Amino acid sequence: MSVLTRDEAQARAQFLDVHRYTIDLDLTAGEETFDSRTVIQFTALAAGDTFVELKPATLRSLSLDGHPLDPADLDENRFPLTALTAGPHELRIDAAMRYSRTGEGMHRFTDPTDNETYVYTQLFMEDVQRVFAAFDQPDLKSVFALTVTAPEGWTVLGNGIAEHTGDGRWTLAPTPPVSTYLVAVAAGPWHSVTTEHAGLPFGIHCRRSLAPHLDTDADEILDITRACFDRFQEKFDEPYPFDSYDQAFVPEFNAGAMENPGLVTFRDEFIYRSAVTDTERQTRGMVIAHEMAHMWFGDLVTLAWWDDIWLNESFAEYMGYQTLAEATRFTDTWVDFGVARKGWGYDADQRPSTHPVAPDPAAVPDTASAMLNFDGISYAKGASALRQLVAWLGEKDFLAGINTHFARHKFGNATLADFIDNLASATDRDVHAWADQWLRTTGVDTLTPRIGENDTTWSLTVDHHGTRPHRITVGTYDHAIDTQSGPDRLVLRDRFDIGIPSQDSDGTTTRPGRRPALVVLNDHDLTYAKIRLDPDSWTTLQAGLSGIPDALTRAVVWNAARDMVRDGELAPTTYLEAARTHLPHETDLALLQGVLAFADTQVAARYITPEDRPAALATLTALTRDLIRRTEDGTQPGLRLTAVRHFIDAATQPDTIHGWLTEGTVPGGPELDPELRWRILTRLAVLGATDEQAIAAELEADPSATGQEGAARCRAALPTPEAKAAAWHAMFTDDTLSNYLFTATAQGFWQPEQTDLVAAYVPRYYPDATALAVRRGPAIADAAGRYAFPAHAIDAESLHLGDQALTDHALIPALRRKLTDQIDDLRRALTVRNTH
Numbered sequence: 001m002s003v004l005t006r007d008e009a010q011a012r013a014q015f016l017d018v019h020r021y022t023i024d025l026d027l028t029a030g031e032e033t034f035d036s037r038t039v040i041q042f043t044a045l046a047a048g049d050t051f052v053e054l055k056p057a058t059l060r061s062l063s064l065d066g067h068p069l070d071p072a073d074l075d076e077n078r079f080p081l082t083a084l085t086a087g088p089h090e091l092r093i094d095a096a097m098r099y100s101r102t103g104e105g106m107h108r109f110t111d112p113t114d115n116e117t118y119v120y121t122q123l124f125m126e127d128v129q130r131v132f133a134a135f136d137q138p139d140l141k142s143v144f145a146l147t148v149t150a151p152e153g154w155t156v157l158g159n160g161i162a163e164h165t166g167d168g169r170w171t172l173a174p175t176p177p178v179s180t181y182l183v184a185v186a187a188g189p190w191h192s193v194t195t196e197h198a199g200l201p202f203g204i205h206c207r208r209s210l211a212p213h214l215d216t217d218a219d220e221i222l223d224i225t226r227a228c229f230d231r232f233q234e235k236f237d238e239p240y241p242f243d244s245y246d247q248a249f250v251p252e253f254n255a256g257a258m259e260n261p262g263l264v265t266f267r268d269e270f271i272y273r274s275a276v277t278d279t280e281r282q283t284r285g286m287v288i289a290h291e292m293a294h295m296w297f298g299d300l301v302t303l304a305w306w307d308d309i310w311l312n313e314s315f316a317e318y319m320g321y322q323t324l325a326e327a328t329r330f331t332d333t334w335v336d337f338g339v340a341r342k343g344w345g346y347d348a349d350q351r352p353s354t355h356p357v358a359p360d361p362a363a364v365p366d367t368a369s370a371m372l373n374f375d376g377i378s379y380a381k382g383a384s385a386l387r388q389l390v391a392w393l394g395e396k397d398f399l400a401g402i403n404t405h406f407a408r409h410k411f412g413n414a415t416l417a418d419f420i421d422n423l424a425s426a427t428d429r430d431v432h433a434w435a436d437q438w439l440r441t442t443g444v445d446t447l448t449p450r451i452g453e454n455d456t457t458w459s460l461t462v463d464h465h466g467t468r469p470h471r472i473t474v475g476t477y478d479h480a481i482d483t484q485s486g487p488d489r490l491v492l493r494d495r496f497d498i499g500i501p502s503q504d505s506d507g508t509t510t511r512p513g514r515r516p517a518l519v520v521l522n523d524h525d526l527t528y529a530k531i532r533l534d535p536d537s538w539t540t541l542q543a544g545l546s547g548i549p550d551a552l553t554r555a556v557v558w559n560a561a562r563d564m565v566r567d568g569e570l571a572p573t574t575y576l577e578a579a580r581t582h583l584p585h586e587t588d589l590a591l592l593q594g595v596l597a598f599a600d601t602q603v604a605a606r607y608i609t610p611e612d613r614p615a616a617l618a619t620l621t622a623l624t625r626d627l628i629r630r631t632e633d634g635t636q637p638g639l640r641l642t643a644v645r646h647f648i649d650a651a652t653q654p655d656t657i658h659g660w661l662t663e664g665t666v667p668g669g670p671e672l673d674p675e676l677r678w679r680i681l682t683r684l685a686v687l688g689a690t691d692e693q694a695i696a697a698e699l700e701a702d703p704s705a706t707g708q709e710g711a712a713r714c715r716a717a718l719p720t721p722e723a724k725a726a727a728w729h730a731m732f733t734d735d736t737l738s739n740y741l742f743t744a745t746a747q748g749f750w751q752p753e754q755t756d757l758v759a760a761y762v763p764r765y766y767p768d769a770t771a772l773a774v775r776r777g778p779a780i781a782d783a784a785g786r787y788a789f790p791a792h793a794i795d796a797e798s799l800h801l802g803d804q805a806l807t808d809h810a811l812i813p814a815l816r817r818k819l820t821d822q823i824d825d826l827r828r829a830l831t832v833r834n835t836h
Contacts (some may be wrong), residue, residue, distance in 0.1 A: 027149060056098075124258065139302075245292075255808060354443065542581075
């Protein structure tokens with residue numbers, strides 16, 4: 001398939017004005033294909049040639065200005081339009097298009113619970129061509145008018161208000177000018193909860209089998225939606241630009257959500273079938289706010305080319321966390337960002353595949369390369385950079401610049417240069433210099449404190465490894481005098497702001513009094529940099545980390561420890577000991593979840609040697625057991641649920657968790673819901689303490705889509721040659737697994753406890769994954785690189801195999817990028833093991 005280059009897009013944008021798409025989709029043509037008829041009205045600004053994109057199963061007919069064209073002229077995904085005269089034209093295309101099972105294009109899903117079928121579009125980047133013919137690039141905005149024929153009993157949702165005209169026919173209100181990738185349709189027998197707010201229809205939708213769970217959370221989802229909507233209306237001068245606001249929770253969705261104007265699609269795991277923590281509810285709220293921010297930044301004003309994708313995602317990421325904190329009960333969102341999200345950016349920024357937040361346009365020459373930049377840099381690092389920018393500019397000037405940006409470019413396209421110019425118009429500060437230093441550079445700065453002391457004063461000097469300027473808060477803490485608060489409690493002495501580089505000639509800040517027991521750089525976590533601790537502060541933290549009064553400060557400290565482990569400066573066992581000491585006293589759910597996740601999935605699974613893994617798991621078991629005991633009074637269900645999950649994952653003996661499964665409850669609660677039952681069964685499968693009969697029985701009790709995934713994960717985790725062979729065949733040969741079932745199978749396959757059993761599959765992985773990616777495309781390639789990679793095979797031979805694989809020219813870009821990152825993580829893990 002031909003990918004669109006930036007040069008081609010620029011040439012076509014100068015050649016064409018696209019006015020209107022009239023699209024008719026027929027979803028009643030069968031289970032494999034649907035009919036797509038498109039009329040495109042456009043103007044050629046000069047005489048010349050161009051092309052339109054589509055990926056049909058069957059191309060039945062085309063005509064230009066009433067003259068038939070030969071369908072045989074289709075070249076891969078491009079149909080040439082030659083010898084166009086200057087002036088208006090009408091192109092008509094009639095095709096059958098193929099449904100997807102990989103979450104790309106028009107995805108089709110049949111719910112195993114009730115056999116109801118649903119379809120929805122995901123048209124990002126270049127997948128609109130799987131649904132209708134288009135001049136597919138973001139800066140050829142147009143009006144889209146859709147009609148859809150659907151089976152009786154279905155509801156059709158789209159970017160605009162949908163009207164059912166009878167006989168399964170639905171007409172969607174034409175859109176204002178939007179980009180091709182933002183067109184959306186979702187059809188099926190949806191369960192819907194509708195309301196009206198600010199004069200607009202609002203709706204939330206899910207498949208029928210999830211109806212009770214949506215109804216349980218409908219008030220919370222709609223309350224967050226209304227609160228964030230109102231807050232954005234206060235922040236932004238431009239009113240909400242579309243005629244309705246629907247949110248559809250759809251099955252087997254690859255991303256977290258997609259910002260289609262007026263119809264945001266979410267992965268339906270956000271409709272909770274089982275118990276979740278308040279932090280998980282907060283995450284759902286953040287995603288709701290994130291996608292709503294895109295209605296202005298991304299939909300109303302859209303990037304001109306994909307090198308500026310960070311503008312969409314960094315802005316929405318920042319606004320999602322900030323607006324949720326301002327408008328709802330979730331006021332501590334930045335703690336979760338600091339401990340769970342920010343590390344995504346730090347990790348990505350230290351790999352060979354790192355890139356600037358705003359890459360040079362030449363580094364994004366085509367759509368294939370653009371897709372690779374949807375990573376921790378474009379989201380987490382970019383949001384961190386914007387948070388630092390707001391701290392530097394002040395929110396008033398920041399919002400003034402943003403509103404100028406919207407006013408100048410509404411229903412159009414804009415570039416980084418436009419964005420920076422508009423911000424600069426609202427302030428006397430040199431925003432252009434800031435952008436060069438923050439957005440055009442790669443890597444993570446490191447800030448290390450040096451503390452001096454005499455009888456009456458103490459001094460701070462920050463060693464700065466890196467090039468970016470920073471405005472940070474320094475927090476200083478002393479041991480609590482009030483022993484009733486605990487022997488290791490810390491109290492805030494003061495906070496003060498400093499600039500890096502310092503304005504003082506020697507770069508030293510002098511403060512009155514004796515040196516504090518603890519000095520924390522970046523105490524409010526307002527910048528993006530790795531933080532180190534001076535030796536005396538680290539000594540204080542060994543006993544007093546959980547005694548720091550502010551959760552955001554604790555997040556900064558835990559992130560520093562995480563980075564030190566990854567950089568080989570702190571032994572993984574020391575991190576586990578700190579977790580063992582302090583997490584039993586932790587009260588912040590986001591912190592508990594973030595630290596436990598790193599301790600489990602990275603420290604115990606990768607950075608600790610196989611010989612030391614049993615001891616590491618024993619530490620996690622003791623830690624989580626303490627948390628379970630501490631929460632027996634039922635007042636902290638989120639902490640208890642988190643502890644129970646990680647107790648299951650760390651189990652080295654089956655007896656306790658098998659007893660829970662048999663009894664259907666953890667003593668003292670919680671009762672086992674489907675998520676916990678499948679979690680236990682997966683761990684029992686890893687330990688060889690269950691079998692196919694038990695898995696089949698559990699699936700019979702829970703035949704849902706989630707149950708199907710749980711069974712696939714369990715079967716792949718069974719420690720037998722036959723189970724591993726069957727799972728490998730399903731992933732790499734059969735080619736019928738959906739994106740979600742592929743992921744579940746991959747998650748079960750590789751287990752640290754089964755290294756010898758799966759050793760022969762490590763060298764098979766690279767050629768098999770390469771061939772799979774070529775056959776099944778980027779979405780499955782991403783899953784194969786992310787989940788099916790042999791991440792626990794950490795040795796010199798595995799590293800050598802990986803490095804060799806990267807020389808294979810057959811790797812498609814999506815898989816090459818994932819392998820580059822995975823192999824670098826493998827190299828880092830091996831270095832950590834060899835260092836300690």
